[in-house]
Amino acid sequence: MEGDIGQLGQYIGVGLAALGSGLAALGVGNVAGNFLAGALRNPAAAGEQTATLFIGIAFAEALGIFSFLVALLLMFAV
Incomplete structure (x- = not known):
């Protein structure tokens, strides 16, 4: 019975991390x-801000990848 509750908690944690x-x-x-x-709004300044766009996208994607890795670790932890 305890193993089932532990596995349930593990799956809930995986879902939250996902x-x-x-x-x-x-x-x-x-x-x-x-x-x-x-x-x-300001097309002249758009070219200067493209690098900032890619940095923002990279940070947001990195957080998603980190949460995916946490989900995998929780799923396959012993």
């Missing part, structure tokens, strides 16, 4: 959408 991957996708969409809104 939420981070989905939320990272929302973060990337937010970064790209705000960049597009700013670029449409």
